[in-house]
Amino acid sequence: MAMGFSIHGAAIRHPFICSTSLCLSSFHRGAISGFARGPHVHPPLCRKEVDFIALKQRNKVNIIVQKVLQDHQNGRIPLTDDYPKIGRGAADLVHLDGREDDHPNNCQDAISQDLSSGEKCSILLSQPKKLPFDSQESEGSLPAGDENVCDKATCPGNSKKSQPVKKGTNKVVNREQLACIYDEVLVVDNISRTKQVVWLLTTEYKHFFHACDTEVANIDVKVDTPVAHGEIICFSIYSGPQANFGNGRSCVWVDVLDGEKDVLKEFVPFFEDSSIKKVVWHNYSFVSHALRNHGIKLSGFHADTMHLARLWDSSRRVNGGYSLEALTSDPNVMSSKRFHVDDGLTMAKISMKSIFGKKKLKKDGSEGKLIALAPTDELQREERKLWVCYSALDSISTYKLFDNLKAKLMHMQWSLDGVTGRTMYDFYEEYWRPFGSLLVQMESEGMLVDREYLSEVEKLAIAEKEIAADKFRKWATKYCPDAKYMNVGSNVQICQLFFGSTLNRKDQNECLPDSKSFKVLNTENAIEKGKKSLSKYRTIELHNICIKKLQTQLYTASGWPSVSGDSLKVLAGMVSLNQTSDDQNLTEDVAEVADICTDEDTSASGTAYEAFGEGKDGREACQAIAALCEVSSIDSLISNFILPLQGNYISCVSGRIHYSLNINTETGRLSARRPSLQNQPALEKDRYKIRQAFIAEPGKSLIVADYGQLELRILAHLANCKSMLAAFRAGGDFHSRTAMDMYAHVCKAVEEIRVLLEWHPQLGKHEPPVPLLKDVFAAERRRAKILNFSIAYGKTPIGLSRDWKVSVEEAKKTVDLWYKERQEVLLWQEKQKNKARTEGRVWTLLGRSRCFPSLDHASIAQRGHIERAAINTPVQGSAADVAMCAMLKIDRNIRLKELGWKLVLQVHDEMILEGPTVSAELAKAIVVECMSKPFYGTNFLKVDLVVDAKCAQNWYAAK
DNA sequence: AACACACGCGCC
DNA sequence: AAAGGGCGCGTGTGTT
Numbered sequence: 001m002a003m004g005f006s007i008h009g010a011a012i013r014h015p016f017i018c019s020t021s022l023c024l025s026s027f028h029r030g031a032i033s034g035f036a037r038g039p040h041v042h043p044p045l046c047r048k049e050v051d052f053i054a055l056k057q058r059n060k061v062n063i064i065v066q067k068v069l070q071d072h073q074n075g076r077i078p079l080t081d082d083y084p085k086i087g088r089g090a091a092d093l094v095h096l097d098g099r100e101d102d103h104p105n106n107c108q109d110a111i112s113q114d115l116s117s118g119e120k121c122s123i124l125l126s127q128p129k130k131l132p133f134d135s136q137e138s139e140g141s142l143p144a145g146d147e148n149v150c151d152k153a154t155c156p157g158n159s160k161k162s163q164p165v166k167k168g169t170n171k172v173v174n175r176e177q178l179a180c181i182y183d184e185v186l187v188v189d190n191i192s193r194t195k196q197v198v199w200l201l202t203t204e205y206k207h208f209f210h211a212c213d214t215e216v217a218n219i220d221v222k223v224d225t226p227v228a229h230g231e232i233i234c235f236s237i238y239s240g241p242q243a244n245f246g247n248g249r250s251c252v253w254v255d256v257l258d259g260e261k262d263v264l265k266e267f268v269p270f271f272e273d274s275s276i277k278k279v280v281w282h283n284y285s286f287v288s289h290a291l292r293n294h295g296i297k298l299s300g301f302h303a304d305t306m307h308l309a310r311l312w313d314s315s316r317r318v319n320g321g322y323s324l325e326a327l328t329s330d331p332n333v334m335s336s337k338r339f340h341v342d343d344g345l346t347m348a349k350i351s352m353k354s355i356f357g358k359k360k361l362k363k364d365g366s367e368g369k370l371i372a373l374a375p376t377d378e379l380q381r382e383e384r385k386l387w388v389c390y391s392a393l394d395s396i397s398t399y400k401l402f403d404n405l406k407a408k409l410m411h412m413q414w415s416l417d418g419v420t421g422r423t424m425y426d427f428y429e430e431y432w433r434p435f436g437s438l439l440v441q442m443e444s445e446g447m448l449v450d451r452e453y454l455s456e457v458e459k460l461a462i463a464e465k466e467i468a469a470d471k472f473r474k475w476a477t478k479y480c481p482d483a484k485y486m487n488v489g490s491n492v493q494i495c496q497l498f499f500g501s502t503l504n505r506k507d508q509n510e511c512l513p514d515s516k517s518f519k520v521l522n523t524e525n526a527i528e529k530g531k532k533s534l535s536k537y538r539t540i541e542l543h544n545i546c547i548k549k550l551q552t553q554l555y556t557a558s559g560w561p562s563v564s565g566d567s568l569k570v571l572a573g574m575v576s577l578n579q580t581s582d583d584q585n586l587t588e589d590v591a592e593v594a595d596i597c598t599d600e601d602t603s604a605s606g607t608a609y610e611a612f613g614e615g616k617d618g619r620e621a622c623q624a625i626a627a628l629c630e631v632s633s634i635d636s637l638i639s640n641f642i643l644p645l646q647g648n649y650i651s652c653v654s655g656r657i658h659y660s661l662n663i664n665t666e667t668g669r670l671s672a673r674r675p676s677l678q679n680q681p682a683l684e685k686d687r688y689k690i691r692q693a694f695i696a697e698p699g700k701s702l703i704v705a706d707y708g709q710l711e712l713r714i715l716a717h718l719a720n721c722k723s724m725l726a727a728f729r730a731g732g733d734f735h736s737r738t739a740m741d742m743y744a745h746v747c748k749a750v751e752e753i754r755v756l757l758e759w760h761p762q763l764g765k766h767e768p769p770v771p772l773l774k775d776v777f778a779a780e781r782r783r784a785k786i787l788n789f790s791i792a793y794g795k796t797p798i799g800l801s802r803d804w805k806v807s808v809e810e811a812k813k814t815v816d817l818w819y820k821e822r823q824e825v826l827l828w829q830e831k832q833k834n835k836a837r838t839e840g841r842v843w844t845l846l847g848r849s850r851c852f853p854s855l856d857h858a859s860i861a862q863r864g865h866i867e868r869a870a871i872n873t874p875v876q877g878s879a880a881d882v883a884m885c886a887m888l889k890i891d892r893n894i895r896l897k898e899l900g901w902k903l904v905l906q907v908h909d910e911m912i913l914e915g916p917t918v919s920a921e922l923a924k925a926i927v928v929e930c931m932s933k934p935f936y937g938t939n940f941l942k943v944d945l946v947v948d949a950k951c952a953q954n955w956y957a958a959k
Numbered sequence: 960a961a962c963a964c965a966c967g968c969g970c971c
Numbered sequence: 972a973a974a975g976g977g978c979g980c981g982t983g984t985g986t987t
Contacts, residue, residue: 491966491967667977793975861974865973908971
């Protein structure tokens with residue numbers, strides 16, 4: 001049999017497969033022969049083989065995994081000094097208190113990293129032999145740091161070390177350094193040379209590692225997804241120092257813009273050959289879509305250095321970022337000597353801006369500080385030599401980066417559910433490499449959106465918003481004339497209106513001014529007094545409009561009065577008298593605000609009632625604030641969904657939106673951007689039924705499947721909490737069971753069958769014989785529910801006491817009540833905090849880790865934050881692991897593939913697939929099976945994974 | 960005017 | 972000397 005040798009080779013290399021001796025599936029020829037021939041020490045686990053085994057031996061797989069991995073333990077690689085240093089100073093920790101937004105360095109698009117101003121210091125990595133510019137390097141210092149590009153904000157990890165350099169010299173040095181690469185690069189712009197190169201790549205060098213990178217023009221990475229946007233103007237391939245593409249040149253640069261026609265096409269055999277398993281990219285997603293725009297379907301994906309870097313250290317988002325430049329400039333990243341190839345090409349990537357950027361000229365003709373960048377195609381033509389070097393350096397540094405990160409990951413032990421013996425690079429090969437491919441596949445697939453529906457909804461939403469906004473403005477104008485033009489979507493303006501002259505709660509020296517001016521859009525195109533021409537903006541003056549001081553209990557993190565939806569609701573008076581009000585309660589009340597507020601009797605209870613002089617005025621105030629509430633909720637729907645989902649900046653090939661799915665969170669969750677799909681309005685708040693716009697193609701349906709209480713189940717498993725495990729095993733309403741555990745009187749009522757835990761309507765019986773627990777003991781159940789969620793996040797009794805408006809003592813008593821039956825959770829949480837303290841990191845279910853800065857030098861606040869993150873990360877991260885496994889399982893399911901079902905979206909614990917309506921029910925059953933047994937067809941958790949799935953034509957109907 | 964940043968908010 | 976984890980997006984502000 002032709003397969004015999006390959007399988008044999010693979011089996012010997014991989015004990016997992018060897019010991020199961022069930023690897024005779026014939027449909028994975030490529031994968032097996034691929035790594036049997038390769039030069040790897042650690043061949044990738046052939047996942048599909050395992051899948052196959054799993055199908056055969058569903059119940060035994062985990063035992064097999066454990067056994068095999070334990071057998072393999074002898075070969076474990078110890079931790080070395082290569083391990084990431086987490087010695088961040090206290091100054092660098094401030095980010096923990098604030099939110100780090102979409103930093104350019106974190107942007108998934110390689111191009112945007114280049115274009116962004118998140119510049120890094122360019123440094124030399126090690127002593128190069130050939131390059132003439134090593135004289136600058138000195139231990140522990142960072143040469144060539146341009147003051148204006150290497151400041152505290154963009155270079156936190158290095159800010160202390162960086163030394164000021166003479167202004168103006170840096171760019172010259174960069175350009176000189178870069179130009180040295182030219183001799184290593186073979187410029188390819190004609191067909192005959194192309195054929196030679198492709199021949200080498202697909203034959204002699206077939207099993208080399210190849211690092212590639214492309215440069216793309218005509219794309220605005222801030223707003224466009226690369227799907228159907230952007231054209232490749234050139235690309236480079238570096239295949240390591242052993243490669244010689246002619247005259248000893250080890251790197252290839254291909255001119256797609258001005259080279260002979262069809263040069264790119266000639267590379268198809270290289271790009272599309274799935275047996276070339278060694279292609280490394282930095283940000284594979286972007287390149288893959290860009291090539292797809294030219295009709296090329298990338299294959300042979302080997303690694304994405306961005307994902308490797310995230311796996312190695314998930315906390316770089318605020319500490320350097322994950323751009324190629326930031327990573328290759330970081331000595332901590334490039335320190336691995338193990339794979340170091342000393343070929344003289346030891347430069348870190350240098351950003352496009354610092355090489356090609358030109359200072360913009362100010363109006364008076366002098367040089368400004370803003371740096372402008374010419375379009376990429378222009379640079380390629382006009383700065384050709386340097387451009388070739390720049391582009392070539394991208395693939396060269398990707399290659400180096402891969403070497404270093406691989407070495408690092410191979411030095412990190414991988415422990416899966418207590419089973420050790422393999423490394424995090426194995427983890428990458430087994431999970432994140434295929435996951436990376438899957439995400440790209442899903443991005444390409446995208447999701448169909450009903451634009452007509454959205455445009456209808458948009459009209460309605462805007463109309464309703466305007467009505468509510470006018471209602472508020474009209475009322476406010478009575479007290480403050482300029483409020484007529486205010487932006488009701490601005491919290492700052494609202495805050496000014498209600499809380500002017502209020503002291504900051506945290507810093508009594510800070511105070512909101514009584515009156516303040518704002519710049520607002522000049523919607524009426526009015527020409528202001530004293531101004532001659534029509535301006536886009538106008539200035540308004542807003543002051544506190546309350547008759548008496550408006551009282552509030554709710555403040556923002558920085559100490560100012562909060563004007564969030566919940567806070568406004570208290571002012572308007574919907575829930576303020578409800579002592580047991582909680583998030584759920586508030587949420588439920590939101591939808592009814594408008595209705596109730598038109599009713600004169602009920603609106604009198606808000607705090608605003610007194611502040612505006614009670615009586616009729618007070619009632620009006622409450623109604624106006626309720627209208628304001630409505631505005632902000634509508635506004636967020638419009639700006640987050642209704643507009644972006646129709647936006648032209650989202651690639652709309654046949655009406656599908658192509659969001660970008662990133663593994664870019666510290667816990668390993670996915671995030672979906674452009675648009676963000678993960679903050680869909682909660683079902684009950686979705687007044688315009690946005691989910692209805694997410695539809696299936698004609699003849700197709702959606703399957704929407706979500707996990708029930710995934711994170712709580714994970715917590716129960718991780719902590720091995722008997723009480724929680726028992727409650728999950730018993731099934732039914734988990735929060736009711738928690739309430740029963742916590743409160744003796746609830747428990748007694750259940751025992752005496754005065755209330756029912758749950759009720760499933762049966763034939764002939766429509767009403768339960770006795771009331772339900774969740775109705776009779778609603779308050780207790782709510783409290784139990786909140787605790788269930790809060791405790792996983794490490795919420796403190798003080799925080800709870802504020803939410804519940806009870807004393808800290810009482811909150812603490814309730815928390816203790818929860819822990820009483822769940823001691824294991826408390827112990828487990830202590831253990832996690834300890835790990836954060838002693839080992840500097842915590843682990844998820846599948847063995848990914850998140851590291852933390854040292855607790856020794858952290859302030860108490862920072863320490864608290866780290867400890868809570870240490871408690872939460874294993875829970876949230878493990879849930880992400882489970883979701884990922886489920887997605888891989890679904891993706892690999894042959895039956896689903898045959899039936900034509902494809903994953904189109906994941907929102908944390910929810911999977912959405914699209915496929916032919918005829919097979920919807922069948923596919924649904926398979927999806928549920930995959931999700932409830934996501935680990936190669938098993939579930940080794942101590943709890944069941946419950947999945948709720950529905951089929952429908954749109955997302956809304958499936959909920 | 961464009962940009963980066965800090966903050967506040969709402970979703971899971 | 973804080974008091975729930977994670978994200979993406981909008982507004983406001985200061986800088987160039």
